[in-house]
Amino acid sequence: MFARIPERQMHILRWISTLSWLLLIASLFYDPITPWLTQANLKWSPFAIDKLTQLDCVKVQGECLIEAPYTMGISIFWGFVIPLSIVILFIGGHELWRRICPLSFLSQIPRALGLQRQRKRVNNKTGKIRYELVKVRQESWLGRNHLYLQLGLFYLGITSRLLFLNSEGILLGIVLICIIFTAILVGYLFGGKAWCQYFCPMTPVQKIYSEPRGLLNSKAHEGEQQLITQSMCRTVNSEGREQSACVACNTPCIDIDAERTYWDNITQPEQQWIYYGYFGLAIGYFLAYYLYAGNWEYYFSGIWSHEDNQLASILDSGLYVFGSSIAIPKLFFIPFIIGICGWTGYQLGKQIEKVYKAFLLRHQKLVNNEIIRHRMFTVSSCLIFNIVFFFAGHHFISFLPGFCEPFLPILITVCSGIWLYRTWKRDAYLYKRESLANRLKKQLIKLKLDVSQFLNNRSIEDLNADEIYVLAKVIPGFDKVKRLKAYKEIVKESIGEGYVNIINSRELFKDARLELNITNQEHELVLTEIEVENPSLVDPQKQTNHENWLRQESYHQEILEALIKFSKNHPHQQIILDLFDISAGRKPFDEFNDVLQKLSSEEREIIQEIRESYSITLEEEQDILTHLGADQLWKTIACNLSIIQGLEAITEGQDSFSLDNRIPTLSSEQRFFYEQAFKKFDKNGDQLLTLDELQALLRSVGRFNSADKMQELISSIDENTRSDGFTFQLFINLIHKGISDIKQSTIKQYFDFLDIDESGKISAEELRLCLQDLDLGSSEREIEQTLESVFENNSQHLSYEEFAQNIRKIIW
Template identity: 50%
Template sequence: MFRNQLSEKKIRIIRWVLVILWIILIASLFYDPVSSYLTSPETKWSPLKIALGCVLLFQGECLQDKPYPLGTTIFWGAVIPGAVMMLLVFGHETWRRICPLSFLSQIPRALNIQRKRKKVSKIGKVSYELVRVGQDSWLGRNHLYLQFGLLFLGLSLRILLINSERLLLGIFLILTIFSAITVGYLFAGKSWCHYFCPMAPVQMVYNGPRGLLGSKTHKDQKLKLTQSTCRTIDANGQEKNACVACQKPCLDIDAENSYWKGLNKPGRKLVQYGYLGIVIGFYLYYWFYSGTLEYYYSGIWTHEGDQLANLFNPGFFLNGQTIPIPRIIAVPFTLAFFIGLSYFVFNHLEKVYRSYQIRIQKPLEKIQVQHIVFSISTFVVFNIYFLFAGRPLTRLLPPIVELSFNALVIMVSTLWLYKTLRRTEEKYIREKLTQSLRRQLQQLPFDLSKYLKGSSVEQLNSYEVHILAKVIPSFSQEKSLQLYKEMLRELLQQGCVSSVNSLETLQDIRKELDISEEKHFAILNELSSENPNFVL
């Protein structure tokens, strides 16, 4: 929907609309004399009107409601759940192209005021280059821990303060915007999105290899700018690639490649399994704190006052009794406990499942087992999330609407799981190799029509492309080597293979093109001399 079918010009309009709406929402958190009218019990026609008298029992005592502005309710009950639904259905590529925060983080680039580093060449020539986050730097290696830590901190603050304190939520959102802009000034590219944004782990979990309707960029050779690749518009109105190589492999260029290459990245399991735990702990805390889940479903937590005064009040109410542990300790403790529990359970599940596959003599690679358990955990957390997220609003709608929403959640998550479980890294690489081979075949100065029976190379299926490749050595060994070299160059540039694993990964292609191991290493040496970054 919002992928490459929409031009950058149209996407910019959508971004500006979303930014303006976000600014209006933030402004309403500071001043909103209007929306409280919709929640007044005297507004009989409004589905948002509150009930008079005792709303629910909170820690065993009657809790009454009062009219309130809708800013926090809209943000927590509609905006955030909508973003999560979009991630699983349309994939990160849709969200990244329209995300207001990602857009605002690019203001320094648009104004050409990004920080630059002075560089002096061997001959004394001075130049200035944009500062990038080094892949081997501490941040480059450990950013998932940082982002998950920020997510943990943000959710703790949300329960303790910003859930219902409109002023604090407004300040929090403004500080987040300025943080994104600051990172956009300090580092090139989408460094905020890749290395700092606490929403990035959420995107990683719900996207998986790709969203339910996500694009198959590795199979589409027509696209020059794939998925949410950084792009700009030149003086002629044409879209241009604006990538500055801030991350490799890049989630915005090829999400599935980034997924498979990142499964063993430091912090990846913590993000996947820890996120499930943090979601469970987050929503169960409302029960632990109040003594009833009705406290959450009523939505009264979106507009309670005096949250600062409640920081040191008892944080648990279990079995009809308050437990004298301050909320400021109880909240992070609950989240941390469920993070640890979820991590332990699903990490153990990986081992059990792998042992089971060995026992039935159908062993799977470790990375495939991890992928399967990751996918199951995403399915579980998505459905748990929507047992709670948005419910204070959806329960105000007619029952048929809420039932339809429930059906939608189950349907899209089941379809996503079915689609995702069938993916393997081997299948992805094979599809990628086929497309790369197809591109190189099209560039050969040979008339291949007599082998294609009226079809073009583009119309051939995977099997036919590989059959065609086998005849290339009969034309010219030199052309066969050139084809292999260009294909290897492309795969190295995209991070699909490395100099270490390319020999094994391209084994079948080498046989088809009659390329020996010695020739492979000779070509690899040529490429490394042209670009030392290929030697990983």
């Protein structure tokens, strides 16, 4: 919901919240106005002392406290701002809070000024020096233990509040200013939202009240999956469009997908400390008021926010029971009672987990540690939310209009009840099922199948996960071939975006295979096809996570937009044409720096700032900027069409091969290319392509044959080669013959294949359809960039002569 609010509007809201907070801090040092509003017997003021307390005497350890007019800054901060932030987190979710949080906003000042710490990187091969932002490494002590640190800081904060900060305005102001400067310092030392992710004491509170999803939170894993989701970092470019500014400072990231972060971490031991420990700390905090004063009136009156000389009482007795003071200084008792309650909450939560698990086992119910812990966390969060507002709500209501008083408790109860009902039913399996169903939905839309008869005037976009899977089973025409194609696209997209890797994909897609009736063997063949079409996706050296994928995509988007913008300032330099030549492989990547030299020094500085802000290495930049280019495009098209033509010729009896055929003379590069291609389909290494392996080969070149057609093809191979499959010799002859011995008539056949409307020219749309049909493993953006490099001078048609020239260029 709040993720869709434009960044410009949220930026204004951030300024309003930040300036309001700074004004409140300033009032802690000097406030000549609000003491007048709190004077006793001021009938028209709702903040008059006698109206707030409604008690003749508030006793602390048996003695009445004397009230006097006071500044309201502290009361507003503790009684309104803090409870309001919890309400925002629980109802609006983190995607609202993180986008308006003043401290998060202020921590980004160094980034806005371009004054962030950088680390020098030297490329061992080229000796080139690059600078990148310093980020908290996941394997560092801070990366592994930041939640413990943040919970410890939270404990320190609430104990300090009871000891020093509840009524000492100037000291509270100094502490808040120190926190602001600390956040700014962290923003300088580390890239991204390092303050929010690794240091902020409010992070445990955010996790408890906004995970797996706030009441009005959007779903990052459903609907139209975009590059920018929930509260992730974003900027607005010169054209007014929002673009991602993610630098992958944490993995998984709550700002990108809170529910994914929740399920990925739920079994980690620190999560028990966060949820159960926080529950105990909150109980200990409220209990400390009672044990110190000897009654609840002290807390509910709010007199603690303007109590005189709080600092002078830190060595006084901190425990008052049965009408007697116990000689334990407040300085020691308050940290002890809150700490022991936090530890008790942690231990009690773990024990209840075990009891609940044993209960399920006794009743022979399915036991899953994730579900058990999730339900415990859900009940704990809902319960502590209501407990907090039972206490804090009294002060919160005092700052609202009188007519709100009867409605706020009802609102809190209803909202928490709805949240509990919705969250209780969630589990990791359902989250993954919804995510994969959303990807399947996209593939069904791409196939353009007629599904209107099944939807009853509903849109396919409105279907839930279960309905999508049912629809996939009953749609006419969604046969085995199309299911495999859809499944392959789902797997490829998930791997490409860093959600899974090739190693764990088999387990993670198990349920999707069950729904689509796809076997484990077919899954392995799909992975092989993906590896052939796009080796970088499965390269162990290039395995990435979703956050890193977003970082690289953000860099790609921003660097191209910057270069296109700068090229307009240098119309005679052909910057964009040179860039496409590098992307297409016609020029080496080393010439990219030559392209940058055509820019002004100011423009080059901007390019360098973009590199540094996304911590892009030389290898990453080369991989990002050298996607499928025009030369590789034509080579791939020729290879695919040659295989198609050769296989169809065999089945029609127009061509034959024998085991005695010698392998043609090949260069080392050619032989390596052919061997790698063959091995990727020859799964068992027997030097033969079996029926299943041959089907995978045909799918990779855009041909989806029926079982009868495949049997006919195998029979032709058996008859001609007297073997059990498609041999390596036949494979080489088939491909090499088509690529190395392209005749004029063959080129004409290729041209006619692409010239769908028989106009005598290949249009951009026809070539786009061909690329999609051949399934070359390219994203839509890469296809569009490739088409721009092919159709130069704004021409949208390719003549036969131009087509033949491009095909001949790639002949080995």
